[in-house]
Amino acid sequence: MSLLIPDTGLLFWMALSFGIVFFVLAKFGFPVIIGAVEKRSSYIEKALEDARVAEEKLATLGKQAEDILAKAHGERSVLISEAHEIKNKIVGEAKDAAEAEARKRLSRAAAEIEETRSKALGRLREQVADISVKIAGKVIEKELQGDEKQLKLINRLLDEEIVNKA
Amino acid sequence: MQKSKLKKISLALLACLLFSFGAKAQEPDVKKVVFDHLSDSYTWHITAIGETDVAVYLPVIVRSAGGEWSVFSSSKFHHGTAAYNGFHIAQEGKYKGKIVEKNAAGEEIRPWDFSLTKNALSLLINCTILLLVILPLARWYKGGTMKPVKGFRGAVEMLILSIYDEVIKPCVGEDYRIYAPYLLTVFFFIFVNNLVGLVPFFPGGANVTGNIAITMVLALCTFCVVNFSGTKAYWKEIFWPEVPLWLKVPAPIMPVIEIFGVFTKPFALMIRLFGNIMAGHAVTLGLICLVFITASMGVAVNAGMSVVAVFFTCFITFVECLVAYIQAYVFTLLSAVFIGMARVKHTDHAKQM
Numbered sequence: 001m002s003l004l005i006p007d008t009g010l011l012f013w014m015a016l017s018f019g020i021v022f023f024v025l026a027k028f029g030f031p032v033i034i035g036a037v038e039k040r041s042s043y044i045e046k047a048l049e050d051a052r053v054a055e056e057k058l059a060t061l062g063k064q065a066e067d068i069l070a071k072a073h074g075e076r077s078v079l080i081s082e083a084h085e086i087k088n089k090i091v092g093e094a095k096d097a098a099e100a101e102a103r104k105r106l107s108r109a110a111a112e113i114e115e116t117r118s119k120a121l122g123r124l125r126e127q128v129a130d131i132s133v134k135i136a137g138k139v140i141e142k143e144l145q146g147d148e149k150q151l152k153l154i155n156r157l158l159d160e161e162i163v164n165k166a
Numbered sequence: 167m168q169k170s171k172l173k174k175i176s177l178a179l180l181a182c183l184l185f186s187f188g189a190k191a192q193e194p195d196v197k198k199v200v201f202d203h204l205s206d207s208y209t210w211h212i213t214a215i216g217e218t219d220v221a222v223y224l225p226v227i228v229r230s231a232g233g234e235w236s237v238f239s240s241s242k243f244h245h246g247t248a249a250y251n252g253f254h255i256a257q258e259g260k261y262k263g264k265i266v267e268k269n270a271a272g273e274e275i276r277p278w279d280f281s282l283t284k285n286a287l288s289l290l291i292n293c294t295i296l297l298l299v300i301l302p303l304a305r306w307y308k309g310g311t312m313k314p315v316k317g318f319r320g321a322v323e324m325l326i327l328s329i330y331d332e333v334i335k336p337c338v339g340e341d342y343r344i345y346a347p348y349l350l351t352v353f354f355f356i357f358v359n360n361l362v363g364l365v366p367f368f369p370g371g372a373n374v375t376g377n378i379a380i381t382m383v384l385a386l387c388t389f390c391v392v393n394f395s396g397t398k399a400y401w402k403e404i405f406w407p408e409v410p411l412w413l414k415v416p417a418p419i420m421p422v423i424e425i426f427g428v429f430t431k432p433f434a435l436m437i438r439l440f441g442n443i444m445a446g447h448a449v450t451l452g453l454i455c456l457v458f459i460t461a462s463m464g465v466a467v468n469a470g471m472s473v474v475a476v477f478f479t480c481f482i483t484f485v486e487c488l489v490a491y492i493q494a495y496v497f498t499l500l501s502a503v504f505i506g507m508a509r510v511k512h513t514d515h516a517k518q519m
Contacts, residue, residue: 002262003204003444006379009227009279010206013286014383017293021355022387026347029300033326034346036307043312 121162129158196455200448204373205263206283208240208255212368219245222368224287228253229278230267240281253277288362288372289380296358329353329498337502338509341395345505348391352384353498360443360490364483375493376444378436385436388501393428396508403510404428431504435497442493446486453479 136154210222223241230236230252242250256266256274265281266274282290303319315323334349335342359380362370374380404424406414413420456475460468 002260003201004378006382007206007264007279007283007377009281010283010285010289010377010379011383012280013282013289014380017289018355018383018387021293021296022348022351024297025300025351025354029297029304030326030347030350032304033300033307033323034330036310037323037327040312 125162132158194455194458196452196459199455200451203451204376204444204447206285206377208281208283210284210287210368224284225282226265227280228265231269231275231277284372285374285377288374291369292359292362292374296354326350333499333502337499338506341509349498349502352501353494356439356497357490357494360494363443364486364490373444373447375439376447378440381436381440385432388435388504389432392504392508395505397510399510399512400508435500439493439497442489446489450479450482453482
């Protein structure tokens with residue numbers, strides 16, 4: 001039964017030591033530990049949240065980069081096709097211009113040739129007429145003595161001759 | 167390989183037991199052994215080598231009825247056989263095992279006794295251990311480190327957090343921050359004392375938390391904390407609970423029951439912890455005593471019972487490790503629940519009942 005009767009001395013020692021332990025631990029022990037642990041857990045929470053945000057940002061950035069790349073690809077193909085068009089256009093224009101020039105030159109040359117030919121033909125005719133007249137004059141000087149009718153005949157004959165030749 | 171080793175070791179142990187106890191059989195007084203261990207003492211008996219006792223003689227601090235203080239070593243009593251300064255250790259009667267003095271009528275009376283007994287010294291040692299565990303951890307945390315804790319610190323932190331998050335926060339309610347230091351101190355105080363009590367040799371093994379004075383102080387602390395933090399709603403529930411009027415008006419039946427409950431709650435705390443730890447020590451000692459009781463029953467019985475006793479002592483010690491935690495946990499949990507009940511803000515749940 002004496003086990004159930006608290007001893008005064010032990011009560012005193014217990015109250016004293018428990019009081020001191022409680023005072024020390026409640027002041028310098030548990031609040032410090034709890035505070036630090038709570039600080040650490042909030043720090044971890046914040047770090048996790050930051051990591052999540054950063055990851056999200058990274059994901060959007062990646063998507064943006066992809067978008068930009070895709071856009072650039074599109075633009076490039078557009079540019080290439082435009083360049084093709086321009087090239088074709090330039091080449092076509094150049095061809096047209098060259099053709100036109102060539103045609104112009106050809107026609108000019110033809111005209112010149114024609115002119116020269118007609119000039120040469122005129123001169124030839126004059127000379128031939130002259131020569132013919134001279135020859136004819138000389139041949140028939142005596143007979144005809146410069147008959148007007150005879151000269152006309154010769155001229156006509158000459159014309160016919162030249163036309164036939166041409 | 168391992169099995170054979172184990173067999174060899176157990177055989178050797180058995181041989182030792184047989185050699186040391188089989189030879190001279192002397193019937194021990196088990197009741198006295200157990201009772202002496204469970205109650206406090208003025209000397210801390212460690213062991214006996216041959217005829218010489220190895221013991222720590224603790225200081226006796228007493229104030230006689232005449233108002234004189236005397237401080238002397240308990241070795242002066244020569245194990246209770248001698249008187250010193252008018253004081254002696256009672257061998258019989260109400261104060262058996264305690265220091266008494268004789269009054270004028272020749273009756274044994276108890277002086278004011280503040281001796282540093284075995285339990286008191288063990289208490290101081292355990293408090294030192296507790297402080298040495300918690301304070302360095304707190305200092306380490308004070309460094310503002312964010313590194314995860316490892317090893318022993320991690321284990322202590324885990325214990326602290328498990329009590330803090332799973333007991334204190336949900337049970338106390340809103341004001342858990344104010345009560346956390348007290349409840350954590352109670353938990354670790356009981357846990358350390360329980361565990362050191364399980365160590366079978368000096369400076370452990372004292373029956374500290376199995377002593378009613380210790381649990382009484384703890385229960386009184388909880389009683390004070392609970393009732394000093396009682397809210398209006400708490401006191402209203404005690405003196406004017408929401409029950410049919412006839413239960414409280416002519417004769418205040420319910421208030422009386424409630425007031426009774428105020429005292430029985432901490433009383434239950436006190437008895438529960440005391441009973442569990444004391445019983446653990448008693449069972450362990452009783453089992454070990456089996457070895458010595460059966461010594462006179464022949465070698466075969468003694469050997470067999472020794473093996474059984476050692477096996478069961480191991481088993482009980484494992485159970486006691488569990489009990490050490492569970493009792494500290496239960497004391498803390500119930501204290502937290504009582505505080506939580508005292509902190510009620512309104513009496514809604516009473517209406518639901």
